[in-house]
Amino acid sequence: MWGLLPDMAAKRAALSPGATAFVEDAGGRVWTFAEIDDAAARMGAGLRALGLAPGDRVAALSFNRVEMFVALFAAQKAGLILVPLNWRLTAEELAEQAEIVAPALLLHDAQHHDAAKALAQGRQIPRAALEGGPRGAADLLATPDPLPPAQVPADRPWYLLFTSGSTGRPQAVVQTAGMGWAAAVNAAQAMDLTAADRTVNYLPLFHTAGVNLFTLPVFLWGGTTRVLPRFDAERLLALLEEGAASVFFGVPSVWHDFAAHVGAARPDWSAIRCASGGAALPERLIRDFAAKGALIRSGYGMTETGPTCFIMQADRVEAKPRAVGRVQALTEVRLDGVPDGAPGEGEVWLRGPAITPGYWEGPDAIRPATDAEGWLRTGDVARRDAEGDHEIVGRLRDMFVSGGENVWPAEIERVLCAHPDVAEAAVIAVPDDRLGEVGHAFVEPRAGHCIAPETLSEWCRARLAGYKVPRGFTEAQSLPRTASGKIRKPALKDWPR
Incomplete structure (x- = not known):
């Protein structure tokens, strides 16, 4: 669909250089879009100066922090591939992921210093601390000659996300700039995003929700994201009460934790556009939060398709609490065995620019995820009603x-x-x-x-x-x-x- 796309950080900085892009919750540092773009351009140049070449993988073992997004945009500028690693994994599991992607560098935060050191020594990977120190982020950001903005091939690998690995060997799913823009368009039109929007980033960045729900769309639309290191129900509810988010996404376990918390009624939920996904949210919870003013829109997507393929309409949440709504602007859907647009039940097939080109198996080996016509067979079964809304019935397996x-x-x-x-x-x-x-x-x-x-x-x-x-x-x-x-x-x- 797209050939070349703008450098995301540079384009946003050109549109609103002095506006606030990120706020670090720990310490309160504010980053403008111009500062994010400059930091990413300098980090990209610094990574190149270390000898990294386009296509090299940069692994990252870190809690959420603004520097992780700087690294993400730096990778896009330098043609590198960022690989956020799952910090919940054992040393053996991390080594398995490292074997798949063969990183040329490992970035890490202070909390994961020991795990990063063990992984780096075991596979002889150079490493750099995000907080600074020798060959750390401070040195990378001090590069005198930042990379200039350049157009980005829409289908070039930008970052890799491992599937959960709940069955079999983990697979590294290729994410591209084209996928990022498509997921953002889907999210923006479904959630009515504007530059005035605010969100909170707290879900792990080694999952698509951590990047795309809704941090990257809010960034591209000129809004502000507050970054928490990780999930903390008490702190999140306090931020929501303070008005830190006008749009918010939570996986079902987050909504369960909120429901059990004494502070669940404190935020003005009617002022927050809410969504959920990753698994079905129980109907009881949807109704309980609706009574508090929160209309939680269920959605559907995958690491392979972007997380914003379906998002329920807010005005239909209470009437259809189990539905994930209609397919969004830049995604096509087919239910296997069901005429296009007709009611029925079948396996969900998806197509469009939000779909991954495939699974990483090496610099010159990406295993396609779609068939010859571009359809990805999800393995999920959905039921479509006469109004065009979809409900996920379950997994074929x-x-x-x-x-x-x-x-x-x-x-x-x-x-x-x-x-x-x-x-x-x-x-x-x-x-x-x-x-x-x-x-x-x-x-x-x-x-x-x-x-x-x-x-x-x-x-x-x-x-x-x-x-x-x-x-x-x-x-x-x-x-x-x-x-x-x-x-x-x-x-x-x-x-x-």
Whole structure:
């Protein structure tokens, strides 16, 4: 769709040089767009001076900080590829990611000094501290001759994001400038972004939500982002109460934590345009927050497609709390086996400039993620209604057959999450001699509540066909999750039942 695109930082600095781009929550430092562009241009030149060439990977092991966005824009200017690493991983898991991307440099913050040192020594990777020190950020930013602005190839790899790795070997998904602009357009038109908007960056930058929901779109539209090192419910609620965000995104676990917090009612939610994604948000939570004034718009996307493919319309949230709305401006959707635009149910296929070119397998080896016509088959099944709104039914690989009937765990999970004592639920298939497979539910109680498992079967039987009712229930105080907050269902296969 696009050939060459503007240098993001340079273009925004040209449009509003003195406006505030970022505020560091720890310390309160304010960065204007001109300062971000200058810092990125100097860091890009400094990285080149270290001997890094276009296409080289720069890994980063750090909590969220403004310098991470400087590094992201520096990589775009210098033709390098930033690789934010998952700081929650073990040393062995980090080494596996490093083996896949073969970084030429490792950036890190003070909190991850030891982990970075061990990773760098194990693979002989040069490293630099983001806080400064020898060959640190201060030296990189002191480069006397910053890189000049230059157009950016839309499909050139810009940064890599690893998928959660919940099954099999992690895959590094290529992200491009074209994807960034497309995701931003989708977000901006769905959330009505303007230069007056404010958001808070706190989700990990090794996930697409950390970059694209809504920090990069707000940056490109000229708004302001306050950066927190990581999720802190108390601090976030305080910032929302202070008016630090006019647009806000939270994964379901964030909304669950907010709901359990005594300060959940403090912000003026009616003044904040809210969204959620990454997994289904229980209908009960959507209605509870709507009563507080927060209309949480559910959305849908993937690391491979950008996170803003679908975002529900705010005025329809209460009428259709399970829907993710309509496909956004720069994304096309097809439901496999369903005529275009018609109601029906099928696997979600997506196409457009927000879709990744593929998976990183080396400098000259990117494995395509799409078919010959550009469609990416997501593996998720959606149902489209007569008004064009979509509801995610579940994952194809999660569906199981019980006594000849197809069973979608997501449907059962929604029913369980409506129970007054249940915060979250995960249903998996387990073998059964007579029926082949049956469901087993793992349920996480709401804060301050106790679950009587024997009542859950009755609850489900009143709301589901008999073949959908789980044959067993296990209470879990904390379900296993990925760093993006999704429940790791494969891990539940080995849990005691």
